[in-house]
Amino acid sequence: xxxxxxxxxxxxxxxxEDFTTYxxxxxxxxxxxxxxxxxxxxxxxxxxxxxxxxxxxxxxxTFQFGEAKKNSSLHITATQTTDVGTYFCAGLRMDSSYKLIxxxxxxxxxxx
Amino acid sequence: EPEVTQTPSHQVTQMGQEVILRCVPISNHLYFYWxxxxxxxxxxxxxxxxxxxxxxxxxxxxxxxxxxxxxxxxFTLKIRSTKLEDSAMYFCASEAGTSGVVFFGExxxxxxx
Numbered sequence: 001x002x003x004x005x006x007x008x009x010x011x012x013x014x015x016x017e018d019f020t021t022y023x024x025x026x027x028x029x030x031x032x033x034x035x036x037x038x039x040x041x042x043x044x045x046x047x048x049x050x051x052x053x054x055x056x057x058x059x060x061x062t063f064q065f066g067e068a069k070k071n072s073s074l075h076i077t078a079t080q081t082t083d084v085g086t087y088f089c090a091g092l093r094m095d096s097s098y099k100l101i102x103x104x105x106x107x108x109x110x111x112x
Numbered sequence: 113e114p115e116v117t118q119t120p121s122h123q124v125t126q127m128g129q130e131v132i133l134r135c136v137p138i139s140n141h142l143y144f145y146w147x148x149x150x151x152x153x154x155x156x157x158x159x160x161x162x163x164x165x166x167x168x169x170x171x172x173x174x175x176x177x178x179x180x181x182x183x184x185x186x187f188t189l190k191i192r193s194t195k196l197e198d199s200a201m202y203f204c205a206s207e208a209g210t211s212g213v214v215f216f217g218e219x220x221x222x223x224x225x
Contacts, residue, residue: 031212042203042218043155048211088155092212099168100145100214102155 002027004091006103014111019076021106023089031092032065032072033100038085046074048092079110114138116217118204124223125194133189133220135204142209144187146179147216148172150200158202161187162209194224 003026013019023032031050035043047056049065049072056063062075072089086107090100117136125131137144146158159169159179166179178190187206191198204217 033213035216042201043216045213045215048213090155090214099157099160100147101157102147104154 002091002101004089004101004103006089006106008106009104010107010109012109012111013079015081016078019079019083019108021074021087021089021108023072023074023091023103025070025091025101028069029091030069032069033090033092034063034072034074035088035090035102036085037088037105041085043088046087076108079108081110081112083108084110116204116206116215118202118217118220120220121218122221122223124225127196127224128193131191131194131198131222133191133202133204133222135187135189135217136185137187137204137206138208138215139185140208141206141215143167143207143214144181145205145207145214146189147203147205148200149203149219155203158189191222194222196224198222199224 006023011019033048034046036046037043047063052069053067054065060077064073076083086105088105089103092100119134144161147155148158149155157170159173160167161179176192180188201219201221203219205214207214
């Protein structure tokens with residue numbers, strides 16, 4: 001079945017350093033979504049990427065969708081302690097169920 | 113801002129007992145989901161529901177699981193006879209049927225003893 005892999009599993013950075021997480025799907029995606037989950041919280045929608053090669057920015061966060069629509073990345077510039085959490089990518093199948101397949105997540109820890 | 117609400121936030125039950133988790137999806141959304149997250153692991157798809165029927169389910173969603181939309185607002189997940197391995201956070205989610213953006217509730221933590 002369809003799988004979405006995500007690396008790294010953990011990243012521990014000093015506040016102010018950059019952070020990147022990578023997501024790779026075994027199949028071509030209709031679109032990809034990114035979610036942030038704070039410790040003890042629920043997944044919160046960050047962004048959706050639809051077009052091949054698309055790049056979107058949200059303040060210090062930059063999201064990219066690969067040309068083949070099989071991979072994606074999230075880059076955070078100059079991390080802050082508020083960025084702590086687990087970042088999940090989720091590939092969407094645009095069929096009758098809009099089923100999301102989540103990556104395993106990257107847990108970001110930021111040292112102040 | 114509209115949100116998905118779930119109850120209870122935490123349920124503790126004995127193995128073999130039945131559990132019902134409740135959800136109120138965002139009004140006017142058409143697709144409803146249950147996802148599960150075992151502590152420290154990724155979010156796993158359980159089931160999707162559209163037009164008053166299951167549209168897709170995963171291998172996790174066996175005969176012990178069922179979903180229902182008894183009225184126009186509630187969406188429930190029932191586990192008939194809970195097992196220890198059912199202990200997890202269960203997230204309800206909904207989608208409008210237009211954008212593909214899925215909104216999650218805050219989750220119901222199930223602990224099976």
